[in-house]
Amino acid sequence: MGALTTAAIFTDHMVIQMGKPIVIWGHDYSGRKITASFCGYTADTLCIDNRWQITFPPVNTYGGPYELTLTDGSESLTISDIMIGEVWIAGGQSNMELELQNECHAEAELAACENSGVRFYYTKKNPYIDEFFYIDEKNGGWALPSAENSRCWSAVGYYFGKKLASDLGVTVGIIGCNWGGTSASNWIDRKNLVRDEDTRTYVDEYDKAMEGKSFEDYLKELREYREWEAEWQPKINEFYQNNPEGSWDEAQEYAGSPSRWPEPLGPKSPFRAGGLYETMLKRIAPYSAKGFIYYQGESDDHKPQMYEKLLKMLISQWRTDWNDPEMPFIMVQLPMFINRGEEDRKNWCLIREAQMNTHLTTANTGIAVTLDCGEYGNIHPVNKIPVGERLEKQAMCHVYGKLSPAEAYGPVYYRSYPEEDCFILEFKYASDGFDLRNEDTPSGFEVAGDDKEYHNAAAQILSGGKIRLTSPEVKEPKFARFKWTNYAEVTLFGKNGIPVAPFRTSPEA
Numbered sequence: 001m002g003a004l005t006t007a008a009i010f011t012d013h014m015v016i017q018m019g020k021p022i023v024i025w026g027h028d029y030s031g032r033k034i035t036a037s038f039c040g041y042t043a044d045t046l047c048i049d050n051r052w053q054i055t056f057p058p059v060n061t062y063g064g065p066y067e068l069t070l071t072d073g074s075e076s077l078t079i080s081d082i083m084i085g086e087v088w089i090a091g092g093q094s095n096m097e098l099e100l101q102n103e104c105h106a107e108a109e110l111a112a113c114e115n116s117g118v119r120f121y122y123t124k125k126n127p128y129i130d131e132f133f134y135i136d137e138k139n140g141g142w143a144l145p146s147a148e149n150s151r152c153w154s155a156v157g158y159y160f161g162k163k164l165a166s167d168l169g170v171t172v173g174i175i176g177c178n179w180g181g182t183s184a185s186n187w188i189d190r191k192n193l194v195r196d197e198d199t200r201t202y203v204d205e206y207d208k209a210m211e212g213k214s215f216e217d218y219l220k221e222l223r224e225y226r227e228w229e230a231e232w233q234p235k236i237n238e239f240y241q242n243n244p245e246g247s248w249d250e251a252q253e254y255a256g257s258p259s260r261w262p263e264p265l266g267p268k269s270p271f272r273a274g275g276l277y278e279t280m281l282k283r284i285a286p287y288s289a290k291g292f293i294y295y296q297g298e299s300d301d302h303k304p305q306m307y308e309k310l311l312k313m314l315i316s317q318w319r320t321d322w323n324d325p326e327m328p329f330i331m332v333q334l335p336m337f338i339n340r341g342e343e344d345r346k347n348w349c350l351i352r353e354a355q356m357n358t359h360l361t362t363a364n365t366g367i368a369v370t371l372d373c374g375e376y377g378n379i380h381p382v383n384k385i386p387v388g389e390r391l392e393k394q395a396m397c398h399v400y401g402k403l404s405p406a407e408a409y410g411p412v413y414y415r416s417y418p419e420e421d422c423f424i425l426e427f428k429y430a431s432d433g434f435d436l437r438n439e440d441t442p443s444g445f446e447v448a449g450d451d452k453e454y455h456n457a458a459a460q461i462l463s464g465g466k467i468r469l470t471s472p473e474v475k476e477p478k479f480a481r482f483k484w485t486n487y488a489e490v491t492l493f494g495k496n497g498i499p500v501a502p503f504r505t506s507p508e509a
Contacts, residue, residue, distance in 0.1 A: 002075040004028045008124070009284050010068070011141035012080050015119050015173025017087040017288040018062050024070075025053040032072040039066055039084075047072070059084050062170045083119070085171035086164060087289040088395075090157035091187065091281075091318075092296035094180030094380060095332070095387075103155035104382040113145045113158075117165030120145075120153045123177040123280045127270035137283065142173070154178065156332075159388025160293055160395075167396060175289065177280055179270050181262060183299045184310045187281055188317050190274030198306040199313060202273040209265035218266035225263050232257060245377075247341040277317075285321040291328030291399060292318060293391050297351045298334065298379060304350035311358045315365070330366035330394045331355055332387055333501065335374030338487035348486045352502050356412075366394030369410055371483065371499045372490040390498060405429055410498030411465065416480060416505045423447050423457070423469040423477035427500070430465030434500070435493040444488060445469050447477040452509040454481065479509040 006026035016022055024036060028047040035044040036054045043054050064083035069076065090096055100106055100113075121142045126133050143149040150158065154176045161172040179186070185193055185202035194200045210218065235255035239246060252258045262271050270276055300307050311331075319327045333355045334348055352371075359367040368390035375381040397408035411430035416423060443459040447469050455473040457480070462468055469480055481504035483490070492500045 004032075004034070004070065004072045004075040004077060006070070006077065006079070007283070007287075008137040008140055009121055009142075009175070009287050010079055011121075013082075013119055013142040013144055014079065014121070015083050015085045015087050015142070015171055016059070017173075017290055018084045018170075019058050019060050020288045020290070021058055022056040022288050023053065023286050024056070024068070025051065026070075027051055028072050032074075034070060034072050036068065036070045038068045038082075064171070083171040083173075085173060086168065087173040087175065087287070088157075088160065088164075089175045089177055089284070089289050089292045090154050090160070091292055091294045092178045092332075093182045093299055094178075095298070095384075096154055096156050096178040096293075096295035097176075097180050098155050098380055098382075098384065099151060100153050100155045100158050101151040102382065103384050105385060106151075106155075109158075110147045110150055113147065113150045113162075116145050116150075116158070116162045117171055118145050118150075118153075118158055118161035119143065119171060119173045120150070120157070120161075121173065121175045121284075122152065123175065123284055125179055125270075126279050127272075127275055128268040129279055133279070155384035156295055156388045156391070157293065159385050160391045161388075163389050163392040164395060167392070167402065168400070175284055175287065177284060178295075179276055179280070181299055182271060182276060182296070183273075184296055184307070184314045185273045185300075186271060186276045188274060188310075188314050189277050192313060192317055193273055196309065196313070199310055201303070206265050206272045213266075215267065218264065218268075221264040222266065222268065225260065228257075228260060229263075232260075245340070248339050249341060281318070281321065285318075286323055289322065289327075291330065291395070293330050293332075293395075295332040295387070297355060298337075301347045301351055304347045304354065307351050308354035308357050311354060312362060315358070315362060326364045328364050328366070328395070328399045329362075330368065330391050330398070331359065332368045332370055332391065335370045335372065335381060336376075336483075336485075336487045336490060337374045337379055337381075338376065339379075340377040342486075344486045346484060346486060349484050349502065349504075353504070353507075356501060356503070364398065366391075366398045366408075367501075368394055369412075369498055369501045371502060372493075374487065376487060393498075406431065407496060410494035410496065411500045413482070413501065413503040413505070418477055419468075421470065421475055421477075423480050424462075425467045425469065425480060425505075427465045427467070430494060432495040433463075433465075434461050434467075435495055435497070436461070436491060437493065438489070438491040441489050441491045444483045444485075444490075444492065446481050446484065447471050447474045448479045448509055449474050449476050450478055452479065454479075454484075480505045481509075 157174040165172040239254040393408040409429040411427040446454040457469040483502040
């Protein structure tokens, strides 16, 4: 390999965002002049401190394939089969990471995916930068859709991209940048986390874990953990293979010890505050893209009260790194979930509320309500088609202007008021009414009076996107909430098949 190189994300088959400035960067010897040509444009720059960057003006028409050529006077590079299309970055944790081969429609989808119009770049999953980091990074690249290539792609990202490609008639590039089990704090610059009293707790936890510990001490702990995991995980897998309805406590008892996850915090841990921001996100920024899709929150359920602040910090961080303060950000609102035998701590309710509040108070964001997409006892539900397609509806509404809000959303709580012994709720995006799918299931609505003690409420659907709540236990209702639980059956939808979003009328009750 010569001195002239591009960042790892610039490879054959890449997709470049239509209509936005095109940023290309890489490395060479300092002092060399780098000249690049693309789509009829030629630009040059001087390499300083072994790094160069060139920005081309936007290409305002879809199409391809094109070539990008680069030279420094001594060496030349050519990148081929480049398409001008739509590019989205798929961030988050394990439910964004869940691979297409493990999704419930995998067999049929993989057999037909070559015509999906989706191309994929998977940001290399490395938590620590050493000499092997750069070698591994260069072994990646943009992949074309095929039964073999697409197996390891994000299922959510793929279904989002497939629907978008079909609706717009263009090539869609998905950049996967995700890691299972991660907190939002792993994807934010440590310097920003420490500026806030709440979010700095994630940094403090890391610092405390490393206090008085050498790098060698940490590596010894990590080796011991890996040895334990190598024996423990196969036993857990064996238990669930033989007992699919078993509880987590039973699985741990079968394995002979309780879970020690996550691995020890330290310099090589993907779960350290700001870690993956350095080793993954910054490796792809500011690659030209339309926006972000994001599925995360499960690993911040131990601090749900601060999640809204953390999520808004992440959105601001990513937009800053892409030099676009209004870059679209579309998130998945967490579905129903609880482990078998687990107490309902209602912490996922707070995460869902934080996600909706973030959407309602942050410009150029969207939210895919997926309350009905969860599975009892399985934190990784395997049907990702509705998740990807609801994200795409939000993009078609907010970013491309092809759908109305009524088509992209299910009913969303708007306002409420007491009326004699009843409580009236009004919803946006419900002018066509509601779809109740199981009248024998409790409504999921609750009301409370001044004592803030909630009781189940009967729900009567009215015209004009309204619902009337009553409860014999609450004579003067003042507050209401809906599906305020980690897990329950979901039965109330909009006429477009998207469920009513969970809510409470007051954060004080």
